Structures are given as structure tokens and as C-alpha cells.
Amino acid sequence: MMAGQAETPNLEAGNPFSEPVWETPHGLPPFARIRPEHYLPAFEAALKAHEAEIAVIAGATTPPSFADTVAALERAGLALDRVASVFYNLTGSHTNPELQAIERTIAPRLARHGSAIYLNPALWARISAIDPTREPLSEEEHRVLERYRTRFRRAGADLGEEAKARIAEIGARMAELGTQFGQNLLADESSFTLPLTGEADLAGLPPFLVAAAASAAQERGGAHTHVITLSRSLIEPFLVFSTRRDLREKAYEAWIRRGEMGGPTDNRGLIAEIVALRAERARLLGYESFAHFKLADTMAGSPDAAMELLRNVWTPAHHRAIAERERLQAIVQREGDNFALQAHDWRHYAEKLRRAEHDLDESEIKAYLPLDGVIAAAFDTASRLFGLRFDELTDVPRYHPDVRVWRVSNADGSEVGLFLGDYFARPSKRSGAWMSAFRSQERLNGTVTPIIVNVMNFARAPEGEASLLSFDDARTLFHEFGHALHGLLSDVTYPLLSGTAVSGDFVELPSQLYEHWLEQPEVLRRHARHHRSGEPMPEALLGKLLAARTFNQGFSTVEYTASAIVDMTLHLSAAGEDGLDVPAFEAEALRRIAMPAEINMRHRAPHFAHIFAGESYAAGYYSYLWSEVLDADAFDAFREAGDIFDPETAARLRKFVYGAGNLRDAREAYTGFRGRLPSIDPLLRKRGLAA
Ligand SMILES: [Zn+2]
Structure with a gap:
């Protein structure tokens, strides 16, 4: 519980971040006392404190050891971690215009700070020169040293001065772009509402959804009695239940145009710049593309390996989705309509099919899931x-x-x-x-x-x-x-x-x-x-719920896999093209995989926050499917043990997965748990896509 003290000198006494330890229950941040004007001075003071710590570590003249270099780096920057974690949690979950303004200022500053560390030649020289055979290091310390070296290399530590300067420039600009991307998206999401006025607009909606739409209206100031917002938990059931095809279309169009509505919140220009900068940085680091750079330090290891998995899943999923579409179209016809099914119809008719096939009603299930x-x-x-x-x-x-x-x-x-x-x-x-x-x-x-x-x-x-x-x-x-x-x-x-x-x-x-x-x-x-x-x-309801688990999996797998393929394609092939036409690129990538017109990507590029609001999932959206190969196979270990709570299997799971952090390389960790690497078959069975 007692954390190391987060010393931040030169900070006004009234600022909660000036207190080395928070005397709150469990050391929780004293949220009520933290005001927006506290953040910038706290960031500035914490950055200076961290810079001073780094200067001492990098400037040491003794032969470098793990303890005075790597462990010292790991001990440094506590005050910065503390202010950044409070700040970035709140900009995600409870932001306001003041925090957003600070975010725009601080994001590039933090990026430059990070670059200054990873591109510091004296520091890199010391980390490189540590001889792990000359001091007794634990297994964990060997791993930490190896990870540090990898991170420094991947950040550009081995490059010449000119390339390093450019890398730092790119990092700062990308921090600005990612921040703006996220803020634009939130603006589009929170500004749109579809008012439902009168009984006719509520047609088909079950009581829980009417109530949720009323709650949302109230939260937005109550100008209307009911509204649908772009929150997934509101819009998805609306698309399922509303019998008003015109309103479904209106809501759906707004949903898939987030980040692409024109004006100052349009994200398309940002994407073109982000993709070009990522490609340029990858080239400076000696990689063919951003995707090659990114995948080199993953379990998959290469874009080819990730794409092979995506293609192996795409083909059966695509077949399945086409069959699903035919059945939905048949319902349209049977009901005496003759329009061609469109994307804003899919969920509505899929629910009808689910009821017909599995006698399962979404609102009946919800009653049991408070x-x-x-x-x-x-x-x-x-x-x-x-x-x-x-x-x-x-x-x-x-x-x-x-x-x-x-x-x-x-x-x-x-x-x-x-x-x-x-x-x-x-x-x-x-x-x-x-x-x-x-x-x-x-x-x-x-x-x-x-x-x-x-x-x-x-x-x-x-x-x-x-x-x-x-x-x-x-x-x-x-x-x-x-x-x-x-x-x-x-x-x-x-x-x-x-x-x-x-x-x-x-x-x-x-x-x-x-x-x-x-x-x-x-x-x-x-x-x-x-x-x-x-x-x-x-x-009976339980049985039906479980039997319907693979229902509509063609649709779900196609909308996900298409997003993952477009993500990888963007980061493989857009290398250095200025002025990328994002919608055209996306359309062409989807045409090549014969994307059914009635299904959209789960995340279209202009609102694909996973890959553009930050970098962690860029050329990495495939990772959900990659991990699913692992999870489908991993759960089988409990089945094989004959008990879904088998204590021995659970203990291994805690040791090698949940408790292990990054102590081991991913393949080693998985093999430690399972005794071997997984195959793709359990995944295909789980999704109902096995041949
Ligand atoms: Zn997740």
C-alpha cells in the first residue's frame, strides 16, 4: 500500500500533487480537491523532477550496473506517473473543455519528454554497456534489461542525430493528432441525438429501451422526452427493435459517420497525416512499413502471420454472412416488403430471425441480467x-x-x-x-x-x-x-x-x-x-440462450475482421503517400475482400479510436482474434480437467497469465500454462465456423 513518495518540488502547497503521499483511504486520489488548474503546474514540476533524475542516471561516471541504471530508471518519474494517471483517466471517463485544452497542450510535451529519454545517447550508452554476467541478476531483472534494450532500439536510440531529431518531431506531432482525433470523436458522439417525439417514433421499442431513451433525454437537459444517442448500448437496441425504418436509417447514418461529418471535427485529414508519419518513422527505423515495425515486437511476429489468421477466418465467416443475409432478405419478402436489405436493417431482421429460429427475445433475457x-x-x-x-x-x-x-x-x-x-x-x-x-x-x-x-x-x-x-x-x-x-x-x-x-x-x-x-x-x-x-x-430460456450463441456469427466476424484487415492494409501499404484519400482507400480495401454491402466495418477509419486516438492497437486490431485463438484453446484446459473451476488449472493460469505481467515472452507464458502452443481449431468451433 505505501507507495514510494512522489516528490514534486517547486509546486504550490495548495496543489494536491505537491503532497508526496495522499492521506486518503487506500491512497486514492483526492478527487474533490483536484481542480483543472492544478494539472499543468503539476505536470511541469513532475517533468522537471523526472528530467533531473534522468540527468543523474545518464551522467553517472561509474561503470554502469543494472542497479544504478535500469533499476534507477524504474524508480524515477513517480510524480509524473501519478499526475498522468489521474489526468488521463479523467479525460477518458469524465472530461470537460478545460481538461481537453490541457490535454492538447500536454500531449506533445509528454511525447517530447519520452523521446528525450529514449534518444538520450549517454543513457543508451550506459544501458548498452551493462554486463549482466558481472552482477547477480534475477530472471525478472534479465527480462527488464532485455525489454529496456528492445524499447530503446525501437524508439530510435541507434539512429544518427538527424534521424533522431525527426523521430522526436514525429512523436510530438502524432501526440497532437491522436488527441485531436479522440476529442473530435467525442464531440460528434455527444452532439448527436435523435429525438423521438410521440408514440409513433417509439414504435417497436420495448419498455427498457423507452426508459433508457427517457433517461438519456433527461441527462441532456430534457428538451425532448426521449432521445437516442450514439452510445452503443442505446443505438444497438434501437436498431434491433425500432420498426420505423426511416428512423433506423437516420440513427445508423449518424452512427457510421462519426468523425466524418465535415467541419472542424472531421477526422479524415488527421488520419492521412497519422498514417504518413507512422510510415516515415518505420522507414527511419529500417522497416518496410509501420505494420512490419509494429508486428516485429509481438507474439505474431510479422504482418504475414497476422494476415494469414485473418484470411483463414475471413473466408468461412464471409460464406456464413452471405447465407445469413439471404435468410434476412427472405423475411423482408415474407412480410410483404420488397426492398433490398440494407445495413440499417440487419440488426432488426436478425432479431426476427433469432426469435423465429431460437424463440429467443432480447428483452426477455435482459430481465435476468440486472x-x-x-x-x-x-x-x-x-x-x-x-x-x-x-x-x-x-x-x-x-x-x-x-x-x-x-x-x-x-x-x-x-x-x-x-x-x-x-x-x-x-x-x-x-x-x-x-x-x-x-x-x-x-x-x-x-x-x-x-x-x-x-x-x-x-x-x-x-x-x-x-x-x-x-x-x-x-x-x-x-x-x-x-x-x-x-x-x-x-x-x-x-x-x-x-x-x-x-x-x-x-x-x-x-x-x-x-x-x-x-x-x-x-x-x-x-x-x-x-x-x-x-x-x-x-x-428453457437458458438452453435457448446458449444454443443461440453462434447465431449471427457470420455478421459479427465479418464486421470485426474487415476492420482488422483495413487496419493492417492501411499500415502496410500507405507508406509515405501524402494526401491519402481515406474513404477511397477503405472502399478499395473492402472491395478486394468482397465485403457484403449490407455490413459495415465494426469501426470505420474516421471513428476507429483504437488505432488513431493512440498507437497501441494500430496495425494491432487483429490482436483480438489472435488472442481468441489463445482463449478458445485455453478454456479447453478447464474442460479437459472436467471442472470449469479446476484449482490446479486455475493456479497455473494465475501463475503464467493473470499474475505474470510481462515476466515472460508471450509464447513462453502460454506454453507455461498449456504445455504447448494453441491451434486455430477451437476458435473456429467456438464461432461456429468450423468446416
Ligand atoms: Zn479488451
């Missing part, structure tokens, strides 16, 4: 696998009244960390769902326990009623909670290796694997209970 029940299911699964306990804390600082906080402990009572859940959509939150950390686990600066947050965008129920989740929402909650466990269970010494700091195509294993438990009858029987009566989900 948010609290799904949270309890996620916690209970963690208890049964890893012996964890969750106790809710009510009297602790939080950044928004919606945020809930739990103390997480081991079976023996020892503290694991804190878990924060921030579940509902609001205009100050970006779209999507994610896990993040206010504090990451490590032992180098004292015993630091993690503070992990899950942020969701579920639709809020009216006052006094339970918020009901769709099965997809419940899966998202399990997914992000799997990431949260990866952060919470982390058991490493060095911050560099902590929690989710693993290869991009391995990081979705803990999250996607966790989704499997939600789909187990044993878990649903225990936790899927009616929000009013508390009755368990009837066996």
Missing part, C-alpha cells in the same frame, strides 16, 4: 478461480457519484488492491469500454497495490429501477473485468512488467478468456436471476 447480478457473477467467478473477496467501500473519494469502489483481498485477507466500476454512459465519457489503472502493482517502490478501474457505457435505468444488461453488455463486463484481474493479480517487482504491459496480441487473452465463464450454465444458473422476483432464469 447489472448488480452480472457484477456479482464476475466477482464470484474470480472467487472460485483465485479465491478473491470483494468488499464494497462507500466512504472513499471518487471522481463521479456513479463510480463504485471495492476492496479486493485474497482468501487469507491480505489486500490485493482496489477495483473501481464506472458503469453508465454520460456525455463526458468517451464511447466504448475499457480497463485502466490509477496505480499499477509493483514492489520496487515499496509494496504498491493496484487501483484498477473498469469504465463502461451502459444505459442507465430510471431512478429506482435496476439497469438491465443485454447478453452482449454482460459479456463486455466480463471482458473488462478479465483485464481488471490482469492488473489486480499482477505479481511483479518492476513497474515496466506490471499487469497488462504485455504484447498487444497477448493482452486480450485474460479478458476474452474470462468471457467464457459467463457462458457456462453453472454460472448463469447461479447468477442470472430476475430483477424483480429473484427467480433464476428458466432452464
Whole structure:
């Protein structure tokens, strides 16, 4: 719990970031005392403090050792980590124009700071000269040293002065562009609403959706009684249930045009510049393309390996989607209409087909998935696998009244960390769902326990009623909670290796694997209970829900895989082309894979925040599928053991995956757990795409 002290000299006493330790419960940030005007001075002071620490490390004249170089680097920058983690959590989940202005200023400054470290010749000379055979290093320390060297090389440490200067320039510009991309997207998402006025506009909507649309209207100031926003948990059910084809089209068009609406929030120009800069940097570093650069340090290893997986899945998924389309078109005809099915129709007719084929009704399922029940299911699964306990804390600082906080402990009572859940959509939150950390686990600066947050965008129920989740929402909650466990269970010494700091195509294993438990009858029987009566989900409904699991998988796999292929294609072939015409490039890439016109990419480029608001998923969207090969195979280990909570399998899973951070290379970690590498077959079976 006691973190190393985050000394920040030269900071006004009233600024909460001037306090080396926060005397709050569990060291949570004192949110109520932190005001927007505190951030810039805190960043400036923390940057200066870090620069001074780096200067000492780089300027040492003794022969370099691991302890005085790498470990010293790992101990440095605590104040900066602290202010950055509070700031960037809030710009994602609860932002405002003041924070956005600071973000635009600080992003390029932070990028330049990072470049100055990685391109510092004296520092690199010392790291290169460490002779690991001359001091006793632990296995973890060998790994940290190796990761540092790789990171410095990949950041350009070996380049000449001119190339280094250009790399720093590119980094700063890309930080600006990524920030702007995210802010534009949030502006488009929070400015659009589709008002529903009168009964006719509500046609087909089940009560939960009418209530959610009323809540959203209220949150937006109440100019209308009901609105649909571009939040996925509102717009997706609207596209499913609304019988007003004209309104579905209107809502859908706005949804897929996010970031592409013209005017100052249009993202297309930014994308062209980002893609060109990434390609230029990759060339400076000696790679053929950004994709080659990116994949070189992943489990997949090369764009070819990733593309091969995508193509292997694309072909059966495409076949399946075409067959699905024919069946949906047949329903249109049967109902006496003769229009050709379009993208804004797909979800609506798929739901009709699902009801016909599986006798399954989305709103019937939701009644058994109240948010609290799904949270309890996620916690209970963690208890049964890893012996964890969750106790809710009510009297602790939080950044928004919606945020809930739990103390997480081991079976023996020892503290694991804190878990924060921030579940509902609001205009100050970006779209999507994610896990993040206010504090990451490590032992180098004292015993630091993690503070992990899950942020969701579920639709809020009216006052006094339970918020009901769709099965997809419940899966998202399990997914992000799997990431949260990866952060919470982390058991490493060095911050560099902590929690989710693993290869991009391995990081979705803990999250996607966790989704499997939600789909187990044993878990649903225990936790899927009616929000009013508390009755368990009837066996017949449970059976139908599970039988329908692979329903519409052609559609889902196609919309995902198309996004991943376009991401990779953009980063493979747009090398250095100035003035990239983004929509034309996207259209051409989709034409080459014969994308069905009735399906869109899950994320079109102008709102593909994964790959443009930051870099971690750039040429990396394939990683969900790559990780799925692993998770499908990994869950089979529990099946083979004959118990989905088998203690020995769970212990291996904790040791090599959830608790291991980046202690081992991804292949080694997986093999440690499973005894071998996986094959693609369990994935194809899971998606119902096996031949
Ligand atoms: Zn994830």
C-alpha cells in the first residue's frame, strides 16, 4: 500500500500533487480537491523532477550496473506517473473543455519528454554497456534489461542525430493528432441525438429501451422526452427493435459517420497525416512499413502471420454472412416488403430471425441480467478461480457519484488492491469500454497495490429501477473485468512488467478468456436471476440462450475482421503517400475482400479510436482474434480437467497469465500454462465456423 513518495518540488502547497503521499483511504486520489488548474503546474514540476533524475542516471561516471541504471530508471518519474494517471483517466471517463485544452497542450510535451529519454545517447550508452554476467541478476531483472534494450532500439536510440531529431518531431506531432482525433470523436458522439417525439417514433421499442431513451433525454437537459444517442448500448437496441425504418436509417447514418461529418471535427485529414508519419518513422527505423515495425515486437511476429489468421477466418465467416443475409432478405419478402436489405436493417431482421429460429427475445433475457447480478457473477467467478473477496467501500473519494469502489483481498485477507466500476454512459465519457489503472502493482517502490478501474457505457435505468444488461453488455463486463484481474493479480517487482504491459496480441487473452465463464450454465444458473422476483432464469430460456450463441456469427466476424484487415492494409501499404484519400482507400480495401454491402466495418477509419486516438492497437486490431485463438484453446484446459473451476488449472493460469505481467515472452507464458502452443481449431468451433 505505501507507495514510494512522489516528490514534486517547486509546486504550490495548495496543489494536491505537491503532497508526496495522499492521506486518503487506500491512497486514492483526492478527487474533490483536484481542480483543472492544478494539472499543468503539476505536470511541469513532475517533468522537471523526472528530467533531473534522468540527468543523474545518464551522467553517472561509474561503470554502469543494472542497479544504478535500469533499476534507477524504474524508480524515477513517480510524480509524473501519478499526475498522468489521474489526468488521463479523467479525460477518458469524465472530461470537460478545460481538461481537453490541457490535454492538447500536454500531449506533445509528454511525447517530447519520452523521446528525450529514449534518444538520450549517454543513457543508451550506459544501458548498452551493462554486463549482466558481472552482477547477480534475477530472471525478472534479465527480462527488464532485455525489454529496456528492445524499447530503446525501437524508439530510435541507434539512429544518427538527424534521424533522431525527426523521430522526436514525429512523436510530438502524432501526440497532437491522436488527441485531436479522440476529442473530435467525442464531440460528434455527444452532439448527436435523435429525438423521438410521440408514440409513433417509439414504435417497436420495448419498455427498457423507452426508459433508457427517457433517461438519456433527461441527462441532456430534457428538451425532448426521449432521445437516442450514439452510445452503443442505446443505438444497438434501437436498431434491433425500432420498426420505423426511416428512423433506423437516420440513427445508423449518424452512427457510421462519426468523425466524418465535415467541419472542424472531421477526422479524415488527421488520419492521412497519422498514417504518413507512422510510415516515415518505420522507414527511419529500417522497416518496410509501420505494420512490419509494429508486428516485429509481438507474439505474431510479422504482418504475414497476422494476415494469414485473418484470411483463414475471413473466408468461412464471409460464406456464413452471405447465407445469413439471404435468410434476412427472405423475411423482408415474407412480410410483404420488397426492398433490398440494407445495413440499417440487419440488426432488426436478425432479431426476427433469432426469435423465429431460437424463440429467443432480447428483452426477455435482459430481465435476468440486472447489472448488480452480472457484477456479482464476475466477482464470484474470480472467487472460485483465485479465491478473491470483494468488499464494497462507500466512504472513499471518487471522481463521479456513479463510480463504485471495492476492496479486493485474497482468501487469507491480505489486500490485493482496489477495483473501481464506472458503469453508465454520460456525455463526458468517451464511447466504448475499457480497463485502466490509477496505480499499477509493483514492489520496487515499496509494496504498491493496484487501483484498477473498469469504465463502461451502459444505459442507465430510471431512478429506482435496476439497469438491465443485454447478453452482449454482460459479456463486455466480463471482458473488462478479465483485464481488471490482469492488473489486480499482477505479481511483479518492476513497474515496466506490471499487469497488462504485455504484447498487444497477448493482452486480450485474460479478458476474452474470462468471457467464457459467463457462458457456462453453472454460472448463469447461479447468477442470472430476475430483477424483480429473484427467480433464476428458466432452464428453457437458458438452453435457448446458449444454443443461440453462434447465431449471427457470420455478421459479427465479418464486421470485426474487415476492420482488422483495413487496419493492417492501411499500415502496410500507405507508406509515405501524402494526401491519402481515406474513404477511397477503405472502399478499395473492402472491395478486394468482397465485403457484403449490407455490413459495415465494426469501426470505420474516421471513428476507429483504437488505432488513431493512440498507437497501441494500430496495425494491432487483429490482436483480438489472435488472442481468441489463445482463449478458445485455453478454456479447453478447464474442460479437459472436467471442472470449469479446476484449482490446479486455475493456479497455473494465475501463475503464467493473470499474475505474470510481462515476466515472460508471450509464447513462453502460454506454453507455461498449456504445455504447448494453441491451434486455430477451437476458435473456429467456438464461432461456429468450423468446416
Ligand atoms: Zn479488451
